[in-house]
Amino acid sequence: MFGxxxxxxxxxxAVFADLLVAAEPNRISPRDRFQGPSLAHLMGTDQLGRxxxxxxxxxxxxxxxxxxxxxxASLVIGVVLGLIAGYGPRWLDNLMILLFDAIKSFPTVxxxxxxxxxxxxxxxxxxxxxxxxxxxxxxxxxxxxxxxxKSAQFVxxxxxxxxxxARVLRAHVLPNVIGPLLILASMDIPVVIAIEAGMSFLGxxxxxxxxxxxxxLNDGFTxxxxxxxxxxxxxxxxxxxTLGFTFLGETLRDVFDPRLKARG
Amino acid sequence: xxxxxRDLEVTFRVGPWFNRQPILAVAGVSFDVDAGExxxxxxxxxxxxxxxxxxxxxxxxxxxxxxxxxxxRIETSSPGEMKPLRRHMAMMFQDxxxxxxxxxxxGDLVVEPFxxxxxxxxxxxxxxxxxxxxxxxxxxxxxxxxxxxxxQARRVGVARAIALNPKLxxxxxxxxxxxxxxxxxxxxxxxxxRERLGLAMIIITHNLHVVHHVADRMAVMYLGRIVExxxxxxxxxxxxxxxxxxxxxxNPEPDPDKARNRIxxxxxxPSLLARPPGCEFHTRCPWAQARCARETPYTENGRKRHxxxxxxxxxxxxxxxxxSIQ
Amino acid sequence: MNVLGIRNLNVTxxxxxxxxxxxxxxxxxxxxxxxxxxxxxxxxxxSTLINAILGLLADNGQVESGQILFEERDLTQMDxxxxxxxxxxRISTVFQDPMGALNPVISVGKQMLHIQYRSxxxxxxxxxRSVEMLRRVRIPDPKSALSxxxxxxxxxxxxxxxxxxxxxMEPVLxxxxxxxxxxxxxLEVATIELLQELQAQIGCSVLFIxxxxxxIAELCDDxxxxxxxxxxxxxxxxxxxxxxxxxxxxxLLRCDxxxxxxxxxxxxxxxxxIPDLRDPPKGCIFxxxxxxRETICETAPPEVxxxxxxxxxxxxxx
Numbered sequence: 057m058f059g060x061x062x063x064x065x066x067x068x069x070a071v072f073a074d075l076l077v078a079a080e081p082n083r084i085s086p087r088d089r090f091q092g093p094s095l096a097h098l099m100g101t102d103q104l105g106r107x108x109x110x111x112x113x114x115x116x117x118x119x120x121x122x123x124x125x126x127x128x129a130s131l132v133i134g135v136v137l138g139l140i141a142g143y144g145p146r147w148l149d150n151l152m153i154l155l156f157d158a159i160k161s162f163p164t165v166x167x168x169x170x171x172x173x174x175x176x177x178x179x180x181x182x183x184x185x186x187x188x189x190x191x192x193x194x195x196x197x198x199x200x201x202x203x204x205x206k207s208a209q210f211v212x213x214x215x216x217x218x219x220x221x222a223r224v225l226r227a228h229v230l231p232n233v234i235g236p237l238l239i240l241a242s243m244d245i246p247v248v249i250a251i252e253a254g255m256s257f258l259g260x261x262x263x264x265x266x267x268x269x270x271x272x273l274n275d276g277f278t279x280x281x282x283x284x285x286x287x288x289x290x291x292x293x294x295x296x297x298t299l300g301f302t303f304l305g306e307t308l309r310d311v312f313d314p315r316l317k318a319r320g
Numbered sequence: 321x322x323x324x325x326r327d328l329e330v331t332f333r334v335g336p337w338f339n340r341q342p343i344l345a346v347a348g349v350s351f352d353v354d355a356g357e358x359x360x361x362x363x364x365x366x367x368x369x370x371x372x373x374x375x376x377x378x379x380x381x382x383x384x385x386x387x388x389x390x391x392x393r394i395e396t397s398s399p400g401e402m403k404p405l406r407r408h409m410a411m412m413f414q415d416x417x418x419x420x421x422x423x424x425x426x427g428d429l430v431v432e433p434f435x436x437x438x439x440x441x442x443x444x445x446x447x448x449x450x451x452x453x454x455x456x457x458x459x460x461x462x463x464x465x466x467x468x469x470x471x472q473a474r475r476v477g478v479a480r481a482i483a484l485n486p487k488l489x490x491x492x493x494x495x496x497x498x499x500x501x502x503x504x505x506x507x508x509x510x511x512x513x514r515e516r517l518g519l520a521m522i523i524i525t526h527n528l529h530v531v532h533h534v535a536d537r538m539a540v541m542y543l544g545r546i547v548e549x550x551x552x553x554x555x556x557x558x559x560x561x562x563x564x565x566x567x568x569x570x571n572p573e574p575d576p577d578k579a580r581n582r583i584x585x586x587x588x589x590p591s592l593l594a595r596p597p598g599c600e601f602h603t604r605c606p607w608a609q610a611r612c613a614r615e616t617p618y619t620e621n622g623r624k625r626h627x628x629x630x631x632x633x634x635x636x637x638x639x640x641x642x643x644s645i646q
Numbered sequence: 647m648n649v650l651g652i653r654n655l656n657v658t659x660x661x662x663x664x665x666x667x668x669x670x671x672x673x674x675x676x677x678x679x680x681x682x683x684x685x686x687x688x689x690x691x692x693s694t695l696i697n698a699i700l701g702l703l704a705d706n707g708q709v710e711s712g713q714i715l716f717e718e719r720d721l722t723q724m725d726x727x728x729x730x731x732x733x734x735x736r737i738s739t740v741f742q743d744p745m746g747a748l749n750p751v752i753s754v755g756k757q758m759l760h761i762q763y764r765s766x767x768x769x770x771x772x773x774x775r776s777v778e779m780l781r782r783v784r785i786p787d788p789k790s791a792l793s794x795x796x797x798x799x800x801x802x803x804x805x806x807x808x809x810x811x812x813x814x815m816e817p818v819l820x821x822x823x824x825x826x827x828x829x830x831x832x833l834e835v836a837t838i839e840l841l842q843e844l845q846a847q848i849g850c851s852v853l854f855i856x857x858x859x860x861x862i863a864e865l866c867d868d869x870x871x872x873x874x875x876x877x878x879x880x881x882x883x884x885x886x887x888x889x890x891x892x893x894x895x896x897x898l899l900r901c902d903x904x905x906x907x908x909x910x911x912x913x914x915x916x917x918x919x920i921p922d923l924r925d926p927p928k929g930c931i932f933x934x935x936x937x938x939r940e941t942i943c944e945t946a947p948p949e950v951x952x953x954x955x956x957x958x959x960x961x962x963x964x
Contacts, residue, residue, distance in 0.1 A: 209415050210419050220403075365830055576888075
C-alpha cells in the first residue's frame with residue numbers, strides 16, 4: 057500500500073506541477089542563487105536562482121513519462137515476442153533467441169551513442185535505447201515460462217475445449233506468466249530514470265534548460281560542500297521513486313499470485 | 321455409433337537429432353463407442369491409453385489410421401473444422417487441480433467452453449447451474465483452483481466437461497489422486513450425468529475395480545495394442561487373454577483371508593523401442609509356447625468380444641507350473 | 647517386545663489461522679518382526695507421523711507432548727546428531743517416489759557404497775554386498791546395474807533399488823510411505839511380495855503407510871486407522887477388516903469399490919469434509935459425518951479395548 061501511495065504522490069506532483077508551485081521552473085533570477093530551503097523556495101534554489109521544487113516537479117514529468125512510456129512499450133513488445141517464441145515452433149524460438157542475444161550483447165552506452173549519432177539527441181532516443189535494452193530480457197522471461205506452461209495440463213485442457221492459440225495465450229498462459237515480469241518492470245522504472253538522468257548529463261538526452269532530476273543532481277554535485285540541498289533536491293525524488301515502485305512491485309505480486317495471498 | 325477408431329497408430333520420435341528413433345506408442349487400435357455407452361480403456365502406464373485419448377481429441381498427430389466422431393473424420397480435420405467437433409467431445413484430464421487454469425476463478429472456469437465457442441448465455445447463471453449439477457454450492461464461483469480439495473476440483477472439471485451438453489466425455493483417470501471415499505462420489509456423479517444427459521463416455525484407467533462398476537464395455541491395452549475387448553461383465557467373469565487374467569488377479573482386495581490365486585509375471589515390461597517378436601506379451605506370459613515367439617496373433621477389429629491370443633484361456637485357467645519356453 | 651512405541655503423541659503446526667493440531671493423542675505400537683499398516687485418507691496425519699518419527703518435522707511443526715519410543719529410547723528427546731545416526735542405519739525409509747531416494751547424478755553402485763560408510767568392510771566386500779542386495783530385489787544382471795544411473799531403470803525397478811538401499815544396513819525398523827502408490831497393479835503386487843520376503847529374511851519390523859486398503863489387507867499383520875489426526879481404531883488386520891468397530895473404518899471399507907463383488911452403479915461414499923484441525927470438534931472427531939451420531943458424541947469418546955482390538959467410539963461397549 058505504501059508503494060501505491062508514494063507512486064501516486066510522484067505522479068500527482070508531476071501532473072499538477074503547475075498548480076502546486078507558482079514559480080516557473082526555468083526562470084533565471086541571479087539575485088536568488090544558492091538560497092537554502094525556505095517557505096518561498098521549499099527546496100531552495102540552484103546556481104542560476106531557479107526554484108528547485110518547481111524544477112523537481114517538472115523534472116518528474118519528464119522522468120516519469122520517459123520511464124512509464126518506455127517500460128510500457130518494452131513490456132508490450134517483450135510479452136508478445138516472448139509468447140511467440142515460447143509457444144511457437146522450435147525454429148522460430150531458436151531464431152528469436154539468437155536475435156535477443158545479439159541485441160543484448162551491445163553495451164548500453166555504445167547503443168545510446170550510436171542512436172544519438174544517427175538521430176540526434178532527444179527524449180525519443182532515450183526511450184528507444186531503453187526499449188532495446190529491456191525487450192530481450194523481458195521476452196526471455198516470458199518465453200521461458202511459456203515454454204514450461206506449453207505442456208501444462210490446463211493448457212492442454214483449454215486446447216481440448218477448442219480454444220485457439222490466441223485464446224490459450226491470452227486467457228490461460230498470459231495471466232500465469234505476467235506476474236513476475238510486472239514486478240521486474242516496476243522495479244526497472246527507477247533504473248530507466250537513472251538512465252535518463254545519465255544520458256541527460258552526457259548531453260544525449262534532455263537539453264538544458266529543460267528540468268531533469270539527473271541534471272539537478274549533477275548541478276548539485278559541483279557545489280555539494282556549500283549547498284547540499286541541490287543534490288538532495290535531485291537525489292530525493294530518485295530515491296523515493298525507487299522505493300515507491302519497488303513496493304508497488306511487491307503489491308503487484310500479491311495481486312497477481314492468488315496462491316501467495318492465500319498464505320497471507 | 322458416435323465414435324469409430326480404425327487401425328490407429330501414433331509414433332513418437334525420440335533421441336538426439338542425429339539418431340531419431342521412432343516409438344510406436346499406439347500400434348493399430350480399433351474400437352467403436354455407441355451413443356450413451358461407457359467404454360473403458362484399461363492398461364498400465366506406457367500402454368498408450370492417454371496418447372490414444374489425445375489422438376481422438378486431435379491433440380496428438382497420428383501416423384496412420386482413421387477416426388470418425390459424429391460421422392466426421394478427425395485426423396483430416398483442420399483446426400477450424402475440429403473446433404465444432406470439440407464442442408461435442410469434452411475431455412477430463414488426470415490431475416484434477418492441474419487441469420484448471422490457476423489464475424481463473426471456478427465461476428469462470430466452468431463457463432470457459434461458452435466463451436471459447438462464443439455462445440451467448442447468462443454466464444453467471446450458467447455457472448451456478450453447472451455447479452449445482454455437480455453438487456457444489458454457488459459460493460465456489462469465487463474460489464481459485466488451489467483452494468479446492470481434489471474431489472472438489474474434480475467436480476469442477478466434470479461441470480466444465482458437461483457445460484455444452486457434449487455427446488462424448490473422455491475421462492483420463494477420473495479417480496486418480498482421490499481418496500476412496502471421494503472416488504465413489506465422482507463415479508456416482510459421472511454415472512448420474514451419463515444417464516440424465518444421455519452422453520457416451522470413454523474412461524481411461526488402470527484401476528479395474530472402477531471399470532467393473534461404471535463401464536459397459538472395456539478394452540485392455542498392452543504396449544499400445546488392444547489385446548482383449550468385450551462386455552465388462554463377461555471379461556471380469558472369464559478373462560480370455562493371459563494379460564487380462566493377470567491384471568484381474570493382481571488387484572489387491574481389502575480382505576486378508578481372500579484366496580489370492582495370483583498369476584505372477586516373470587519379467588518387466590519390454591521397452592517400446594524393442595518390441596518383442598510374435599505375440600508381444602510372450603516374454604511375460606506364463607502360458608507362452610514356442611509359437612507365440614514367432615507368430616503374431618490375429619487381432620479382429622470387430623465390435624464383439626475379441627482376444628489377441630493363440631490359445632485363449634478357458635474360464636478359471638491357472639498358469640502351468642513351468643513355462644514351456646524361456 | 648515393541649520396536650517402536652508411540653505414546654500420546656501431539657504435533658502442532660503454527661499457521662496464519664492459529665495452531666493446527668495435526669496429530670492428537672496418537673498411540674500405537676510396532677512389535678518386533680511385525681508389519682504394521684497405517685491407513686487413512688488425505689489430511690489424516692500420515693505424513694506428519696512419519697516426519698515426527700524421523701525427526702524431520704517442518705520448521706513450524708513441533709512435538710507438543712508425548713513420546714516416540716524406539717528400542718526403549720525416546721526419539722523426541724534426541725538431538726539432531728543422534729537422530730541423524732539413527733536414520734539410514736537403525737531406521738530406514740522407502741518413499742512413494744523412488745527418485746526422491748536416488749541421486750540422479752550418482753551411479754547406483756556408488757550410492758550403495760555411500761550407504762555403507764559406517765561399515766568396516768573393504769570396497770570389494772561392500773560392492774559384493776550391493777550386488778547381493780540387488781539380486782535379492784530381483785534386479786536383472788545386478789553386477790552391471792552398479793555402474794548404471796537411476797534414470798536407466800524403469801519405475802518399478804527404481805522402487806526396488808530404493809528398497810534394496812533401505813534394507814542394505816539391515817535396519818530394525820523400515821518405514822514405507824505409500825511405496826506402491828506410483829506403481830501399476832502388477833508391479834504393486836510384486837513390490838508387496840518383495841517387502842514381505844525381505845522382512846522375513848532380515849527380520850525387521852515395518853511401518854507401512856498407505857491409503858490403499860487392498861494393499862494393507864494383503865501385507866500387514868496389524869492395522870492402525872487414522873482420521874483427521876487421531877487414531878480411531880487399531881487391531882490385527884483380521885479384526886479391522888472382518889470386524890471393524892469404528893464407524894469410520896466401517897464406512898471406509900464399504901467405500902472401496904474393490905470390496906463390492908457385485909457390480910453396482912451407485913458406489914457408497916462418506917459425505918462431508920474432514921474437520922478444520924485449527925479448531926477440531928470437542929467431542930468425537932468423526933461425529934460430523936457419522937450416520938449413527940448421538941448426543942453423547944459431543945463428548946470425547948474413550949478408547950475401548952477388546953482383546954487387543956481398540957476403537958475410540960461411544961457405541962463400542964467392552
